[in-house]
Amino acid sequence: MSLKVLILGVNGFIGNSLTESILKKTNWEVYGMDMSSDKLEASLGNSRFHFVEGDITINKEWVEYHIKKCDVVLPLVAIANPALYVKEPLRVFELDFEANLEIVRQCVFYNKRILFPSTSEVYGMSSEEEFNEENTNLVLGPIHKQRWIYSCAKQMLDRVIYAYGDQHGLDYTLFRPFNWLGPKLDRINDAKEGNSRVVTQFISNILYHGEISLVDGGQQRRSFTCIDDGIDALLKIIENKDGQASRRIFNIGNPKNDFSIIELAHMIVDQVKTYPDYREKAEKVVIKSVESGNYYGQGYQDLGYRVPSIENARKYLGWEPKISLQEALKKTLDYHLSDRSHAAEIEDAA
Ligand code: UGA
Numbered sequence: 001m002s003l004k005v006l007i008l009g010v011n012g013f014i015g016n017s018l019t020e021s022i023l024k025k026t027n028w029e030v031y032g033m034d035m036s037s038d039k040l041e042a043s044l045g046n047s048r049f050h051f052v053e054g055d056i057t058i059n060k061e062w063v064e065y066h067i068k069k070c071d072v073v074l075p076l077v078a079i080a081n082p083a084l085y086v087k088e089p090l091r092v093f094e095l096d097f098e099a100n101l102e103i104v105r106q107c108v109f110y111n112k113r114i115l116f117p118s119t120s121e122v123y124g125m126s127s128e129e130e131f132n133e134e135n136t137n138l139v140l141g142p143i144h145k146q147r148w149i150y151s152c153a154k155q156m157l158d159r160v161i162y163a164y165g166d167q168h169g170l171d172y173t174l175f176r177p178f179n180w181l182g183p184k185l186d187r188i189n190d191a192k193e194g195n196s197r198v199v200t201q202f203i204s205n206i207l208y209h210g211e212i213s214l215v216d217g218g219q220q221r222r223s224f225t226c227i228d229d230g231i232d233a234l235l236k237i238i239e240n241k242d243g244q245a246s247r248r249i250f251n252i253g254n255p256k257n258d259f260s261i262i263e264l265a266h267m268i269v270d271q272v273k274t275y276p277d278y279r280e281k282a283e284k285v286v287i288k289s290v291e292s293g294n295y296y297g298q299g300y301q302d303l304g305y306r307v308p309s310i311e312n313a314r315k316y317l318g319w320e321p322k323i324s325l326q327e328a329l330k331k332t333l334d335y336h337l338s339d340r341s342h343a344a345e346i347e348d349a350a
Helices: 013-025 060-069 082-087 089-109 148-168 198-209 227-239 261-272 276-284 311-317 325-338 340-349
Strands: 004-008 029-034 049-053 072-075 113-117 172-177 211-215 221-223 248-252 258-260 286-290
Touching (some): 013 029, 029 060, 060 089, 113 148, 113 227, 148 172, 198 276, 221 261, 227 325, 248 311, 258 261
Parallel strands (some): 029 049, 072 113, 113 172, 211 286
């Protein structure tokens, strides 16, 4: 019998890409819910994909019924945009923590395996060179720095899931994406600054605003990971060969792609110059520094760097990220700027 995978938030950046890969590479069935389906064009229509449009916080009966029916549950619904942590911290708590806690409890009740998206953000401003799942201290700022509510909500769920594993035998895997990027991360044509995560924000800045803002000078660093590498890791986690992924935490990131935000900005500008329709915009773009308090608000606080240790993923999953940041950016830009069917969404920028 084929594995039944439930993906809540199936139209999201991770959900849509994971669904596409599952349908291509395995014989598993995917059951999915989301409030829209615009990123699912490659999967809708496949007889192994069962999609329902809806909000998980309203369609609770559907969600519970499918947790009961499926083998593996991925609750991917969350707000994951730092601008919103600062502007709408209570919404982050209600959705990322409260709504997901219900799902976790149902997985315990029905004895289902849960793969929960923790986050690189749980490590906060840790001073260790490389962050690892077993020993690194999780370091957050004071309460008025509301940026950390997301990290804190995710950390609390990590701890709850871990405790359910310990006390009630819940079969779980916590995975921590480190700045995944790729096509369909956020909407390119969402013009307002701060609406998107950095890669899509910079692309949209080049196309629409003529200015890129480096928050506090852009010296802060991230380890960027191509979504294709991330999805490979998730497929291995779902497959769970010999139970190697069970009751473990995995950083899913690429330590070789550790770059500062200013370096990232230049890489994106240089790559956009290679697309003839957009060259002029990339040549004219101005890169400037802005204060974080003005950009995000006073509740923002940043971390200086974030490099994952991926020893756990290497050892237990046999996983290794392969895609450089340059390649990942090219895939993203090709999708949005070259492929005519997707370029339609940004046609007025050319
Ligand atoms: C992200 C988000 O919290 C989540 O998506 C996720 O859980 C996690 O980290 C992850 O993807 O690993 P962050 O890395 O701060 O947090 O997200 P971005 O919004 O992509 O910002 C990256 C850096 O670029 C920050 O230092 C930010 O200040 C800077 N930035 C962003 C700019 O300099 N200019 C901009 O216009 C936007």
